[in-house]
Amino acid sequence: MIVYKRPESLSDVPMHYCPGCTHGIVHRLVAEVIDELGIENDTVGIAPVGCAVFAYNYFECDFIEASHGRAPAVATGVKRTHPDKIVFTYQGDGDLAAIGTAETVHAAARGENITIIFINNTNYGMTGGQMAPTTMPGQVTTTSPYGRQKLIQGNPIHVCEMLSTLDGVAYAERVAVNNVKNVRAAKRAIKKAFQNQIDKKGLSIVEVLSTCPTNWGLSPVDALKFVDEKMIPFYPLGVYADRNAMGGDEND
Amino acid sequence: MSKVLIKGNEAVAEAAIRSGCRYYFGYPITPQTEIAEYMAKTMPKVGGLCLQAESEVAAINMVYGAAASGVRVMTSSSSPGISLKSEGVSYIVGCDLPCVILNVQRGGPGLGGIQPSQSDYYQATKALGHGDMHLFVLAPSSVQEMASLTSDAFTVADKYRMPVLLLADGALGQMMEPVDFDKISFSNPPEKPWAANGHGGARKKNIITSLYLKPEELEDTVLKRAEKYKLVEENEVRYEEYLCGDADIIIVSFGITARISKSAVNEARKNGIKAGLLRPITLSPFPSKKLRQLADTASAFLSVELNMGQMVNDVRLATECKKPVYFYGRTGGSMPSSEDVYEQILAINGGMKK
Numbered sequence: 282m283i284v285y286k287r288p289e290s291l292s293d294v295p296m297h298y299c300p301g302c303t304h305g306i307v308h309r310l311v312a313e314v315i316d317e318l319g320i321e322n323d324t325v326g327i328a329p330v331g332c333a334v335f336a337y338n339y340f341e342c343d344f345i346e347a348s349h350g351r352a353p354a355v356a357t358g359v360k361r362t363h364p365d366k367i368v369f370t371y372q373g374d375g376d377l378a379a380i381g382t383a384e385t386v387h388a389a390a391r392g393e394n395i396t397i398i399f400i401n402n403t404n405y406g407m408t409g410g411q412m413a414p415t416t417m418p419g420q421v422t423t424t425s426p427y428g429r430q431k432l433i434q435g436n437p438i439h440v441c442e443m444l445s446t447l448d449g450v451a452y453a454e455r456v457a458v459n460n461v462k463n464v465r466a467a468k469r470a471i472k473k474a475f476q477n478q479i480d481k482k483g484l485s486i487v488e489v490l491s492t493c494p495t496n497w498g499l500s501p502v503d504a505l506k507f508v509d510e511k512m513i514p515f516y517p518l519g520v521y522a523d524r525n526a527m528g529g530d531e532n533d
Numbered sequence: 534m535s536k537v538l539i540k541g542n543e544a545v546a547e548a549a550i551r552s553g554c555r556y557y558f559g560y561p562i563t564p565q566t567e568i569a570e571y572m573a574k575t576m577p578k579v580g581g582l583c584l585q586a587e588s589e590v591a592a593i594n595m596v597y598g599a600a601a602s603g604v605r606v607m608t609s610s611s612s613p614g615i616s617l618k619s620e621g622v623s624y625i626v627g628c629d630l631p632c633v634i635l636n637v638q639r640g641g642p643g644l645g646g647i648q649p650s651q652s653d654y655y656q657a658t659k660a661l662g663h664g665d666m667h668l669f670v671l672a673p674s675s676v677q678e679m680a681s682l683t684s685d686a687f688t689v690a691d692k693y694r695m696p697v698l699l700l701a702d703g704a705l706g707q708m709m710e711p712v713d714f715d716k717i718s719f720s721n722p723p724e725k726p727w728a729a730n731g732h733g734g735a736r737k738k739n740i741i742t743s744l745y746l747k748p749e750e751l752e753d754t755v756l757k758r759a760e761k762y763k764l765v766e767e768n769e770v771r772y773e774e775y776l777c778g779d780a781d782i783i784i785v786s787f788g789i790t791a792r793i794s795k796s797a798v799n800e801a802r803k804n805g806i807k808a809g810l811l812r813p814i815t816l817s818p819f820p821s822k823k824l825r826q827l828a829d830t831a832s833a834f835l836s837v838e839l840n841m842g843q844m845v846n847d848v849r850l851a852t853e854c855k856k857p858v859y860f861y862g863r864t865g866g867s868m869p870s871s872e873d874v875y876e877q878i879l880a881i882n883g884g885m886k887k
Binding site: 347 | 555556558582584586587588590591592594595596597598599600601602604606620621624628729730731732733734738739740741742743744
């Protein structure tokens with residue numbers, strides 16, 4: 282018998298996310314993976330600044346709340362002092378790819394044996410929908426009210442593509458959670474990103490194309506369509522790096 | 534090991550390792566880079582780790598993660614780098630985490646210079662980060678103290694769950710003096726059941742956060758921390774008192790300038806002037822109580838600093854302006870001689886000093 286129930290690693294509390302936001306789906310996927318790998322007791326999560334700032338209230342593992350963008354450095358501090366623990370960060374696009382770019386790039390270059398769950402919803406959700414480093418050309422936000430223009434706001438960053446050039450990155454995959462098929466693929470990617478850490482392969486990042494109906498001004502259903510029609514063509518899904526970057530168990 | 538001749542920066546590093554610190558995160562900046570080099574060389578031999586971060590910002594956040602997960606950890610920098618760390622320091626305070634931070638001060642503002650300075654006194658004692666917060670600030674004045682106060686720093690940090698700042702300067706960092714490590718007592722880290730390092734199924738999850746959206750909750754955490762500061766002020770204030778008992782003129786000076794001032798006090802005594810020295814070892818909390826007492830017996834105070842007059846205001850507050858408080862300082866990396874300070878004493882004694 283298959284019972285659909287709350288994963289053990291997901292706390293039994295109401296989440297604060299807006300209706301139609303896909304943070305909840307991604308939280309659930311991470312919790313399912315933690316359950317399936319049996320690592321709840323040994324996992325430390327690092328929460329970002331942004332909509333997922335309260336992630337520590339939603340998982341049943343230990344958690345540390347980092348300052349804006351610094352989660353990969355905080356994760357480095359935990360992992361390097363506790364190499365036998367599982368350490369993951371959960372970060373948004375402003376956090377990871379703007380204010381925290383240095384911490385992200387250098388954790389990746391060093392090959393920190395951590396897992397990064399990266400939520401790309403093309404805007405700063407928590408502060409009310411400002412332009413993010415992943416806001417697409419022409420996309421309207423409160424700080425790009427005439428649409429993002431190349432000569433004014435500059436170009437967005439393709440995070441998985443950029444990080445895949447770094448030798449310390451074991452795994453970089455972009456997924457989406459806008460339909461059942463993609464959710465299942467996202468779960469496989471997240472599981473692999475955690476398994477890689479257990480196998481000591483280096484830094485693994487899963488970029489999740491997510492919705493932000495509130496700030497996009499779309500209904501939840503139209504937001505899912507927006508991911509399909511606008512985001513995926515600009516941010517193609519797929520695996521950008523998959524290798525044993527840091528030598529895995531051979532180092533033992 | 535008996536006495537060893539060692540640089541101030543290296544003395545801090547060695548003392549940290551002897552204090553059980555096995556993790557150092559840093560970034561190169563003059564005049565304190567010897568610490569990272571010493572750590573890089575020594576940590577692997579004792580099963581520890583020295584990691585060079587991509588920035589001061591990253592280094593302090595690595596310290597944040599390590600401290601949150603329950604280990605003794607430190608970082609070091611010099612003035613411009615400490616400014617960068619201030620964000621992380623505020624979070625560390627907000628989460629009540631223990632760690633040790635060393636500032637080997639150089640002249641500022643901006644890129645400034647690389648010569649000794651005490652111009653980060655305000656930053657260290659008043660505002661090393663946003664929010665209602667204080668650090669425990671220790672000011673060594675010899676290489677021996679660079680080592681012994683490092684040990685104290687780890688002990689106090691763990692005891693009160695608060696970051697401790699060692700406020701040194703380029704002279705103390707770079708000069709060599711004999712250090713007797715056998716004279717220093719080192720504490721063992723206590724159990725840290727609050728740390729986020731995996732609950733092992735044996736306890737409820739630990740959350741390390743400085744975020745409290747409800748005003749009354751945030752107020753409560755700040756008030757609790759204020760209680761802690763009160764306790765620290767009651768128990769941990771340190772100072773050196775030199776010939777203050779019958780002194781008319783008391784110099785107040787910390788760190789490297791306290792040594793210069795001591796020579797000036799000796800010179801004054803030789804010439805029949807009753808001078809004394811009060812050297813604050815803790816700058817925060819400040820030895821205000823002691824200074825208040827001395828204001829009843831002394832007739833004037835002289836604050837000697839490597840800045841344009843920062844601690845002097847704490848001396849004025851502590852003595853409640855009962856007696857005149859004068860200031861003498863050099864800045865930008867310039868150092869006064871003991872003769873310069875003696876002349877100040879003469880001027881006060883002769884009623885010439887403004």
